[in-house]
Amino acid sequence: EDQVTQSPEALRLQEGESSSLNCSYTVSGLRGLFWYRQDPGKGPEFLFTLYSAGEEKEKERLKATLTKKESFLHITAPKPEDSATYLCAVGTSGTYKYIFGTGTRLKVLA
């Protein structure tokens, strides 16, 4: 069964304290791994797509990487405005569907 697991469920960081969020997946054929950011009361906002192992994408303080079994979202020197829930999703071959993880709630303290 296709599955996506995110860890940790919640993470508290001090401003400037770098860390990583994990998204592990088990799918029959990866058609893309997607990272989204979700702020309270809003819909998820698309951040990155990764397609193959070894691929990396960067945006400001965020960097996403992909292996054959998992993806990491690295946050370098985070700021309070980076506080949000980060969701990952995978698309599988032969289907349009995405399977979402349950997210990591990140809180960055000033």
Add this chain to the structure above:
Amino acid sequence: DAGVIQSPRHEVTEMGQEVTLRCKPISGHNSLFWYRQTMMRGLELLIYFNNNVPIDDSGMPEDRFSAKMPNASFSTLKIQPSEPRDSAVYFCASRVEPAGQGHGYTFGSGTRLTVV
């Protein structure tokens, strides 16, 4: 671009009442998705439309749920009769299919439904 527009933002209704949620996708997007988000189960796909045609409604929990897309710029999700366990945030998302390289969904802001 105004993005994906959902209405209402909040809905409180009594058990047994009919609820209709509305969505306007981004102009030019030919695929539309309805998702439900809860703390316990996260984001769950309810139904997927492509070119206004329902392609997969296997995620619709029961016959009480129905969805329509009469044209490319409007979709509704209806729950009749509503039950307290339907309380959740309902999201609509759209994108262009076939998806280009790196293209994810664009989500609306959601409708928070509370059934009492």
